[in-house]
Every structure is written in C-alpha cells, then in structure tokens.
Amino acid sequence: QKEVEQNSGPLSVPEGAIASLNCTYSDRGSQSFFWYRQYSGKSPELIMFIYSNGDKEDGRFTAQLNKASQYVSLLIRDSQPSDSATYLCAVKLGNYGQNFVFGPGTRLSVLP
Amino acid sequence: DAGVIQSPRHEVTEMGQEVTLRCKPISGHNSLFWYRQTMMRGLELLIYFNNNVPIDDSGMPEDRFSAKMPNASFSTLKIQPSEPRDSAVYFCASSRPSGKGEKLFFGSGTQLSVL
Numbered sequence: 001q002k003e004v005e006q007n008s009g010p011l012s013v014p015e016g017a018i019a020s021l022n023c024t025y026s027d028r029g030s031q032s033f034f035w036y037r038q039y040s041g042k043s044p045e046l047i048m049f050i051y052s053n054g055d056k057e058d059g060r061f062t063a064q065l066n067k068a069s070q071y072v073s074l075l076i077r078d079s080q081p082s083d084s085a086t087y088l089c090a091v092k093l094g095n096y097g098q099n100f101v102f103g104p105g106t107r108l109s110v111l112p
Numbered sequence: 113d114a115g116v117i118q119s120p121r122h123e124v125t126e127m128g129q130e131v132t133l134r135c136k137p138i139s140g141h142n143s144l145f146w147y148r149q150t151m152m153r154g155l156e157l158l159i160y161f162n163n164n165v166p167i168d169d170s171g172m173p174e175d176r177f178s179a180k181m182p183n184a185s186f187s188t189l190k191i192q193p194s195e196p197r198d199s200a201v202y203f204c205a206s207s208r209p210s211g212k213g214e215k216l217f218f219g220s221g222t223q224l225s226v227l
Binding site for chain 2: 088104
C-alpha cells in the first residue's frame with residue numbers, strides 16, 4: 001500500500017477558477033505535510049507546508065489538513081496558466097527520522 | 113544564498129560505465145538527501161545523511177549504488193556499473209533539521225541516461 005496517494009490527473013480548470021488538489025497518507029504518526037510544485041523539466045519547489053489541523057493560507061494558496069481523516073489538500077484560488085504544473089504532496093513520517101515521502105503528483109492544467 | 117548545487121546537469125553514458133553525481137548542499141544545512149525520479153515510480157528516497165553520517169540507505173536499489181558525504185559541503189552518488197534501468201533524474205536536497213518545521217530544498221537535478 002502506497003504511503004502517500006494523489007490523483008495523477010490531469011486536472012483541468014479554467015483560468016480564474018479554484019483548483020483543488022487532494023492527498024491522503026497512511027502513517028498516522030506523520031508530523032508535517034508539504035506541497036511542492038514541479039514544472040516540467042525542473043526541480044520540486046516548496047510552496048506550502050502545514051502541521052496543524054485546519055487551514056493555512058499564503059496568498060492564493062490554502063493548505064488544509066485533517067489528521068483524523070489523514071487528508072491534506074491544496075486550494076489554488078484565481079488559477080493562472082502559470083500554475084500549470086505537477087503538484088507533489090509530501091509527508092514527513094512521524095517515527096522514521098527525517099524520512100520525507102512523496103506522492104506521485106497531480107498534473108494541473110489551467111486553461112486560458 | 114546559493115541553493116543546492118548539483119553536477120552534472122546531464123549525463124549520458126553507456127551500460128557498464130561508472131557514473132558519479134555530485135551535490136553541494138545549502139550552507140548551514142546539515143541534512144542531505146538523494147532522490148531518484150522516474151515516471152513509473154515517482155520521487156523515491158535513496159539515502160539521507162545527517163551531519164555527514166548516512167542515516168537511512170534502505171532506498172538504495174542495490175550494491176551498484178553507493179553514496180558518500182566526506183564533509184558538510186559535498187556529497188557524491190556513484191553507480192558502478194550503470195544499467196539502462198538506472199536512467200532517471202537524480203535530485204539532491206538539503207534541510208536544516210527543525211522538527212515539524214523542517215523543509216527540503218532541491219537542487220536542479222541530474223538527468224542520467226544510460227544507453
């Protein structure tokens with residue numbers, strides 16, 4: 001069973017819409033949760049992290065964490081074509097030192 | 113501040129040859145990670161170091177792979193002998209351990225093609 005799961009997509013949304021990306025994880029002891037954006041041919045770039053239940057907002061991005069449901073999401077408001085990328089969910093496992101596990105990523109396409 | 117620096121950016125080699133990938137972490141970061149990314153398997157952790165000491169190498173696929181970190185500012189990942197199935201993008205990442213707040217920062221990666 002995969003430890004971090006995401007829908008591979010592609011997820012297509014029109015420009016200006018809200019994009020919703022979801023992630024589930026299996027390790028209940030996980031401490032921290034991250035969203036990375038990866039453009040084609042580039043390296044992953046950290047855009048959000050969260051470790052408390054609830055919402056965390058940063059500009060157009062909102063991360064949501066529900067530890068009881070083992071669920072993390074990323075909302076992108078007012079989506080722009082420049083947001084088109086693969087979004088990787090990453091989890092820092094609770095009892096495994098510094099083991100960061102990545103999901104397979106969701107490809108987002110924002111249509112002009 | 114300079115980010116994580118990897119070299120080479122691209123490496124094309126023939127099966128059976130030795131390949132060495134290099135990484136310089138961000139200054140002040142004392143944890144270093146090697147990841148491999150493929151379409152089929154996504155981003156997989158190969159090994160990570162803390163204060164130059166290998167902590168978890170359970171992701172290293174087999175004995176053909178080895179990694180070293182001789183000092184705080186340099187690490188290598190070596191594949192000997194290389195095989196076509198090793199073709200992938202290899203990323204190095206570094207972090208400053210800080211509990212829940214720890215974050216990974218990635219280098220630009222090395223695109224490895226083994227023919």
